[in-house]
Amino acid sequence: MLYLSNFSMAPAARLAMTRRVHPLLSLNPYQGNWTIKVRVTSKGNMRTYKNARGEGCVFNGTQIQATMFNEAARKFYDKFQLGKVYYISKGTLKVANKQFMTVHNDYEMTLNENSEVEEAKLLDISDKSPIVAIKSLKVGDFQGISLSALSKSIVVVNPETAESKKLRSWYDAEGKETSMASVGAGMSPTTNSGGRSMYSDRVSLSHITGNPSLGEDKPVFFSIRAYISLIKPDQSMWYRACKTCNKKVTEVIGSGYYCEVCQKYDNECSLRYIMVTKVSDASGEAWFSAFSEQAEKIIGCSADELDKLKSQQEGKANPFELKLKNSNMGSSSFPTESRFLLEDISKMKASQ
Numbered sequence: 001m002l003y004l005s006n007f008s009m010a011p012a013a014r015l016a017m018t019r020r021v022h023p024l025l026s027l028n029p030y031q032g033n034w035t036i037k038v039r040v041t042s043k044g045n046m047r048t049y050k051n052a053r054g055e056g057c058v059f060n061g062t063q064i065q066a067t068m069f070n071e072a073a074r075k076f077y078d079k080f081q082l083g084k085v086y087y088i089s090k091g092t093l094k095v096a097n098k099q100f101m102t103v104h105n106d107y108e109m110t111l112n113e114n115s116e117v118e119e120a121k122l123l124d125i126s127d128k129s130p131i132v133a134i135k136s137l138k139v140g141d142f143q144g145i146s147l148s149a150l151s152k153s154i155v156v157v158n159p160e161t162a163e164s165k166k167l168r169s170w171y172d173a174e175g176k177e178t179s180m181a182s183v184g185a186g187m188s189p190t191t192n193s194g195g196r197s198m199y200s201d202r203v204s205l206s207h208i209t210g211n212p213s214l215g216e217d218k219p220v221f222f223s224i225r226a227y228i229s230l231i232k233p234d235q236s237m238w239y240r241a242c243k244t245c246n247k248k249v250t251e252v253i254g255s256g257y258y259c260e261v262c263q264k265y266d267n268e269c270s271l272r273y274i275m276v277t278k279v280s281d282a283s284g285e286a287w288f289s290a291f292s293e294q295a296e297k298i299i300g301c302s303a304d305e306l307d308k309l310k311s312q313q314e315g316k317a318n319p320f321e322l323k324l325k326n327s328n329m330g331s332s333s334f335p336t337e338s339r340f341l342l343e344d345i346s347k348m349k350a351s352q
Contacts, residue, residue, distance in 0.1 A: 024064050025250065025258050027093055027107060035089040037120060038064075043082050046073060064105045065096070071113040085120040129176070131167055133159045206283035228298065229285060230278040231324045237275040237295075238303040246272060246292075271303035299327050 021037045041063065048055065066088075068076055080086070088111070096108040111117070135154040137147045149155070158164065167175075202223040214220055242249050242259035249257040249269050256267040273295030279288050296302055301309075301323070310320040 021087070023258075023260050023263055024105070025252065025260070027064075029093040029095070029107065031093075033089065035087055037085065037087055039085045040080050040082050043080060046077050064107065064109055066091070066109040066111055068111045072111050072115065075113055076111060076115075076117055079117055079119075087118045087120055088115065090115045129171065130157050131159070131164050132157055133161070133164065204283040205279070205281050205286050209284060209286050224279075224281065226279040226281040228277050228327060229280040231275065231298075231327055233321050233324055235276060238271040238273050238307070240269045241272040242266070243268065243270050246270075271307055273299070273303045299323065 020035065022031075022034045024036060024038070027034060027036070088109075091109050091111045093107045093109055096106060133156045134147075134149065135156075136150060137153055138150055139147060202225065205224060205226060208214060208222075208224075240249050240251065240257065241247065242257070242262055243266060244264075245259065245261050247259060247261045249259045249266070252258050252265065255265050257269040258265050272292050273290065274292075275290055275295050277288050277290055277298065278285055290298055299306060306320065306323060309323055312319050
């Protein structure tokens with residue numbers, strides 16, 4: 001018996017980084033070609049058997065159980081080593097017989113002599129500075145500029161290109177001692193002293209809603225002074241997130257929650273805000289999206305705490321809706337605004 005568990009994505013050989021790897025959770029018997037990257041967590045002994053069709057041998061590792069018979073068993077038995085990581089493809093899946101299963105998976109895998117098994121060679125980069133080339137990234141404007149990987153993104157570690165060699169030579173010679181500036185530096189409006197000004201950047205809502213092309217070419221930063229006029233109580237205000245990376249998780253019956261990014265199961269998850277609010281000022285109104293910490297400041301409590309309020313009903317009062325209404329009634333702190341304004345004026349005078 002061989003037990004396989006999902007292996008979290010780590011730096012691997014350059015060729016291996018370009019292949020499409022499926023998480024165990026996504027596998028089903030109706031899929032076509034697939035490749036998985038797994039670690040051998042348990043390996044049983046080779047067993048022989050005899051039935052009406054003759055004699056043979058067999059050995060049979062979120063987890064999934066993989067079984068091999070006869071030629072496949074002899075071909076792969078010595079290849080699979082406990083604790084090592086492998087790429088596996090061209091296997092078959094069938095619905096698992098839960099009576100004989102000790103792992104939480106709806107399917108079990110069978111490998112035949114035509115299946116492909118390749119050991120994943122991991123790079124030891126703990127004491128090095130690898131060059132990483134990434135293709136097909138999504139460019140965002142979070143905190144100036146951000147890059148996000150997509151399913152079609154390709155990652156290559158230490159590519160054999162002229163640009164890579166040039167970058168390596170520069171880094172080894174002087175780059176490692178150089179202070180790096182943020183790639184988003186200079187993209188947002190600043191004061192002469194280099195700091196953001198919440199007053200010189202302030203605009204009205206009509207300035208935003210009246211300019212459809214705003215932000216098309218590059219991110220635009222500004223400040224507004226408005227009040228929250230509505231938070232819809234019937235919207236999906238949060239998502240279930242991994243406690244490690246905060247990415248969305250999938251609930252798996254009997255196994256808790258699965259994170260595709262971390263490629264692991266967890267018995268618990270956290271709730272993170274992703275809500276829409278209507279804000280208004282003297283010039284008009286607009287819908288804004290608020291996430292995580294920003295939404296928590298608006299509501300005044302965490303998403304987990306608000307979820308508990310949603311399940312409560314005290315007579316005619318609804319603690320959940322009352323909490324949202326109180327959030328709509330927020331007002332500016334004039335002493336705080338005055339202090340910020342004075343600090344901004346002082347910075348502008350010092351920079352002259």
